[in-house]
Structure formats: C-alpha cells, structure tokens
Amino acid sequence: MNNTKTSPGLLVKFGKNWVVFFLIVLCVLFSFIGKGFFANNTINNILLSSSPALLLAVGETFVIVSGGIDLSIGFVRGMVAVISAIVMRDLYAMGYSAFLSILAGIVIGLLAGLLPGLLSGMLIAKFKVPPFIATLGMYGISNGIAYGLCSGFPIINVPQEAGRLGNGHIHYYFSGLGFSLFNRPPGMLDSQLRNLVRIFPNSILISGLIITVFGYILARTRFGQHTYAIGGNIDAARRAGINVDWHLVKIYVISSFFAALSGVLSVLIFSNGSHTQFSASLELFAVAAVVIGGASLSGGKGSIRGSFLGVLILSVLEVGFLMAGIFAFYRYIAVGSILVLAVIIEQTFPELIYD
Amino acid sequence: MSDENIRKSSGINREWPVLIGKSWIYLFLLGEIVVFSYYGTGFFSAKNFQNVMVNSITIMLLAAGEIFVIISGGIDLSVGFVMGFASVMSAKMMVTFYTLGWNQNLAILMGILIALLIGFLPGLLNGFLVTKMRVPPFIATFGMYGIAYGFSEIISYNVPITKLPPGVGAFGNGYLLYYLPGKLLNWFSQPVGLARAEIRELVPVIPNIFVISLLIIFIFGFILSRTRFGQHTYAIGGNIDAARRAGINVDRHLMKVYMVSSLFASLGGIMYVLRFVNGRADAGSARMLDSVVAVVIGGASLYGGTGSMVGSIIGTFIIAILETGMVNLGIPTFNKYIYVGTILIVAVLIDQLFPELVRRGD
C-alpha cells in the first residue's frame, strides 16, 4: 500500500525537478570533459554569458505566462544597444561629461526600448493580432531601425568609463593587498593585473537586483496573479473584472523593457553598440530557457526561478562546449532540440511540470 | 426573402469597399510601379524588371512553400535557415564531387539532388513534431530554425563555401534567350564569336533560374487550387475536426505540407548557390519574414483556411519592387525591414477588422 504511493511520488518529484538534475548532469559531464570547469573564472564566465539571455528570459517569462510570445526581443535589444551607444558617443563628442553622456544614453535607450512593447501590446490587446505576428512585425521594424542607424557596424567611440562600469566587479582580491569593493585595489600595477582575482561582475549585480524584483512581482503580487489568471483562462479573467487589455499592454512593455536593459548592459560591457542579423537568435535562447524552465506555451504556467534554471542550462552548455573544444555552433542544434524536447515533455507529461 | 433584401440593399454600400478590398494588392503593386518609374531613373525598363525577377526568386520560393503551411493553419519559421542549410549542403557537395575529379555538370547535378533529398528532412521532422507530438507549429519550426542554422554553420565551418565548379555561375546567371537586335537569337547561352560592340548590344531575356522557379511554383499552384491535395489543405485550415471526420488523414497530410515547405526552402538555397556561386548559412536568414509577409499580403489568413498562390506571387512582387525601387532611388534598404514589418501588422489588422474584405481565397 505504502509502496504504490511513494513510487509515483518520487517520479513526479524527479519530473518536477528534471531541470535541476539535468543541470547537475551537465556540470558533472563538462567537469570531466573540459579542464578547470569549476574554476572561479569559469563560473564568472557562465554568469557573464548568461546575463543577456537571463534578462530577455525574465521578460519573456511574463509574456509566456500570460499566454503570448514575444519574438521581437533580440532585435529590440540590438536597437536599444545602437541607440544608447549613439547617444553616449554624440553627447560625449559634444563635450558633455562622460558621466552625463552615459546616463543620458542609458535613460534614452531604456525609454526607446519601451516603445516596441507598447506597440505590440496595443496590437495584441486592442486589435486581437496574434502575439507571434504582432511581435514578428516589431521584429522587422526594430531590425530596420537598428540597421539603419548603424549600417551593420558596431557604434564605437563611446566614453571609456562605460566599459569600466560594465566590466567592473563587486569584489577584487589581490594577494598582499587584500579585498576591495568595486574598484581595483589601490596601488596595484598594471603588470600585476593578471593575478587580480575578480569576484562577481557588476552587471550581474544589477541584473540580479532587477530580476529579483520582477520575480517577486510575478510570484507574490496581484499583478503576477493576474498574469497567471489571464494565461490560464482569459475569458474567466475578464469576467472576474481584470482589465485584461491593459494588463497585456503592461506585460509586453515589461518584456520590451528587459530587452532594452539587456541592450544597455551590452553597451556597458562591450563599450560599443552592436546589432547584427544574429541578434534574432537571442529570442530563440530566451524562449527555450523559459520553456525549459517549465512554462507552458499555452499560458498560465512558468516561473522566474524556472527560467533562471533554463538560462543556466543553456549557458553551461555554451561555456562547456567552448571548454570541451566543441565547435560553438553545435549550441544552436542543442538549443533547438532542447526547446522542442521541453515542449514535448510538457505535452506528454503535463503532471510532471511545475505548477 | 426579407433576409435577401437586406443583404442586397447593404450590398450597394458594400460593393465598392469589397471590390477595392479584394483587389487592393493589384492596385498597390501598380501604384508602386508608377511611383518608382516616375521618381526613379531607368526603373521602367526591361533590364530593371529582369532585375526584379531575379531579386524576387528567394522570397517567391519561400512563400510558395509557406502558403501551404499557412493555409493549413500553421506557420513555418524555419524556412530561412533551412534555405541556408540547403545552400551550404549543395555547395559543399558540388565542391566535393568536383575536387574528386567528377565532370562538373555531374557534380552540380549531384549537389542539387542531394540538397533536395536532404531538404525534405527538416519538413518531415517539423511535421512529425506538429502532428504526432502536438508541438505548436511556431515552436517546432522555431526549434528547427536553430537546428538547421547550427548544422549549416558546422558544415560550412562558419565561412561561405566557395570554389564551386565554374558552370554553376554560368547557368545561374544565364538567361533563357539572348537577342541581338536585328541579327540573331540564341537560346540558353551567350552566342560565341561576337565582337565586343555586339556583346554590349546583346539583350538577355528572362533569367534561367527565374523560369525554373516559376515553373515549379506554377505546378504547386496547380496542386493547391485544382487537386484533392490542395482542397484538403484548405479544409484542414478551415476546420481540422471536420477534415478528420470527413476521413482525411490529417496527420499525414500536414506532414506532407511541412515537407513541401522545406522542399521550397531547399530550392531557394539551391537557386542562391546557382546565382551567387557560394553557399552560406545565413543565405536566407532575413527572408523568412519576407515570405510570411508576401503570403499574408496575398490574402492568406494566419488563422488558416484562405490564401492563394497567385496572391503570394503578387505579394512577393510588392516586396521585391519595393526593394529594387528603393535601391534605385538611393533609399537605404534597411527601411525595407520597417515597411515589411509594418505591412505584416497592417495586413493582419485589416484581416481582423474587415474580414469580408480579404477573403480572396480561391
């Protein structure tokens, strides 16, 4: 009697956490194949390489939970990167201080990034355009704008301080000089740079904070609750008096905001604003991460925690491939396959997925 | 009786908008040609229109496959990268066989055949995922988009595949007919032994690859509008349960539909190789959106059940002429993306707001 009860329970428990197990398996696998997988540097690398995907995935989580999809975020990110880099470069060239130029670049970039979401949200909510079409249209439009502004070349000559901000770390450790916060230990020579231990990138701190806030919003607040309700049954949500249209507009603005944030951060990290046709593959990664994280494409299910795990899996895969000397483009095959697989698992064993 | 009267009287007010709604794409196309001819230089010329033909090939092929999928109620987001995959695959095969010492025509033919054969696979897999695994079409094909892209980069090692046999370009950039005014007419190849002045006067008529593409599209247009296969595609898009109850093997049919789409994407890749004499992973990356837009402009509803091949061809020309015309006027082409995205949204809006205006099905 007892036996029959525990065994399906175990299976469900395993199923619900398959992402975690998969992540562990991947880590173990790569620590065998590649050397130094567990080094501090590698972990920083994983965190760093996951930061753009993570931001995009958080925005996408809101959209997917509400029952939609946003295919425009890769190009919105590129567009914002170009816009904010241009603002920084031009203001700086006009003689404004680096601080002011960077600040203006960030603010204008973020504001410009809200527009695509506002537009697709309106189209979806007010005019009942299917989400993947509205955002596919926005994909074309933001691609065109970005491409027009940069002609396919990265925008350079942004103030140097931008890079320092984006590439800074919270802690530095240098043997002999000890720990320091935010800045390199004073009195260090450039030749000693190689031995400097950097701990926890700034960009991760910023992303982490914002993501925590939005994770809280999705999980704990009425806004989050309504998002789940709309994704679960939009008519019921409407009848319950939720202003569904307005809520959906907000959701797509959130998604766009995260794309913009990731664009701005990319300028701070790489000291340039770059946009290529392959910016579009970023939404593949974001959608894949969200779905791996247990979200249902029919809406109503998903969590920031799950998406976070999804992004980690993809980043571990990327860094692991790199360290194992596997040609980088296998990543696309892996991601495409995992995306499809995750949906199949969700379709076939709905009871196994997070609820 | 009274019912009919109401319909008739309201028909009077409705007739004009409906007529315009039904033929707006032709008017729009005409308008485009008029505007670009007026403002552009040498836009309204045989040479330029042949240019438009060549430029339209990729979109037209991708759209010809996409129309089947969209009418059946799905969407195929993978076509751009499946096209890249086919271009890389066929170029690689051509190079391999050619360096093995094969006759170049044979090497080219083998490259084309192998790419076509393998070109079915992504569609087969998409169809399998959509029908048997119940994966939503835009996700199954989105996954395939990543997979196809990954494979093409791996095959090409992230650089375009070049050093193809010389015959590739000769055929791919050749014309059906060469005409020397008042003197001679030659089929398929440039006549030999002409003086330089004569070569300059030579008028090439209709690009080879355009003819081939159009021929294949014509056959599939026929299949779509005249045969049982086409009829079932419409039925499935209109009401999948009704189609099932009528005894149509819906799963098998959809599988074929996705294979048609990926076959056309592969044809697109092959035509790319013939024209540009190289194969590259991103050959069609920017064209997926164009093809969906061409189909939607052509009157297909993204909810399935309506659309036509002729419409998609007109939609293709609307985009291709926009592109060529903008180059002619010196407008940077990036604007095209903005227009195309906007047209997509506007077309779907019209479909939503005035459904009776856009039923240009058959």
Added chain:
Amino acid sequence: MIEERKPILEVKNIVKRFGGLVAVNGVSMEVYPGEVVGLLGDNGAGKSTLIKVVSGVYHQDEGQVFFKGQEVKINNPMDAINLGIETIYQDLALAENLNVYSNIFLGREKLKKALGCIDVLDHKYMLTESKKVLDRLGIEIPSLKNRIKMLSGGQRQSVAISRSIFWNAKFLIMDEPTAALGVAEQRKVLDLVRTLSAQGVAVIIISHQLYDVFQVAHRLVILRRGEKVGELMTRETNPDEVVSLIVGAELVENSKK
C-alpha cells in the same frame, strides 16, 4: 406498419459510468427504418451519453449495440460513420472556408483527368450531384458555390444533413438540432426530418422543446437519472404525461397534494 420490420438499430442494457457516476444505467431501445424516435429527459438524464455510445464518442461499460441485426463494436466516430450512422453536430462538421458542394464531397472528392493523366477536382460533377441531393430533400440554398461562412445556422445544418444523406447514411442522430436556430429555421429543420423519415432514414432526435418532438417523432423514449422510465407512441400520449415521466411521477403527485 413500422413494427413489423426489423429494427435498424438496437441497443441492449447499455451501462456507461464516469468514475462513480452511472450516466446510463441498463438502457435498451430500438429504432426502425424510417422511424423518428424522440429521446427525452431532464438535464443530465443521460441522453447525450447514450447517443455518444452509438456514435462512437464513448464506449459502453456494459451492453451491446446491434446495427442491421448484427452486433457491432463502435470504437471511434469513424467506425460509426463507416456503418452509416451519422451524428449532426452544431459546429464540428463543416469547413466554413469551403463552399457548399466542397463540404458535401469533403474527403471523398470526385476527380477527373486533366490532360489525360493528372487527377484534378471535378467541380461540375460535384456541383450537379450536390444540387440533386439538396433538391431531393427540399433544401433551398441560394448558391452551392457560397462558402459555408455566408450561410445561416439552419442552412448549415441542412448542408451537414445533406452531406450525410448523400453518402448513404441510413441512421441520423441529432442532439438538440434546433437549439441555436430561429423559429422559421427550426420549422425547416423539422420539415427536413419528416422528409428524411419518408425516404426511409431512421432518426434519433434529442430536444428540449417537447412541441418539436411531438411534431416529428413517432415514438418517444424517456430517460431519468440514466434509466429508461418510459416508452410511448406519440399519438397515444400527451405532453402532460411525458412531462410527468421526465421529472418523475412521484414529484408531480407530491406537488399536487
């Protein structure tokens, strides 16, 4: 005259349970060729469940189904259709984007040879044949080239019925066929049921409107809480008697006291 012939459909002791709930409990009934049987009962009495067993949507837990004297196993809707048992659904049956005759021929399109070797759709044949069956059933539709989308609810139902008749359905099941229709359209559908019956087609009709059923049915079968509580010839009964059976005689007597 009907009673002398053999039943076309016979169900014996059908039981269908949903978990602990017995939706249909040991119901037996038969239907003769050309006969219209009204299936009556309150909400949840088990009418839909019973006919879904016959049309292959559900499989019975106990009991047997005989069609034309032979026991049959109906495992899915296609099995039922292949036997000649058609169910008219409100919305499931037609592709709205196709025209009338394409729907009548859906899945069984008539083909002809073009250029001597290519199979193409034979629109002319399908149009004329469809017209014939519609005329035979007295159905008026402005043009058979109209898409279903442009037709009214009653016209759609007529098309669905013509479709099944064209393909030789001998047995029609109609679950609430008039529920979504206007008054004039309801009358047309009832006329159609009479025409079908006169042409030898057997019909089971479920309806909440007693008046409708009394107009067309020869015989009435009444279910209550999954059990058959009455079977009456229409001309030998009256609405009061039927209502008391539907709600339970005790109840009616109680309220009289």
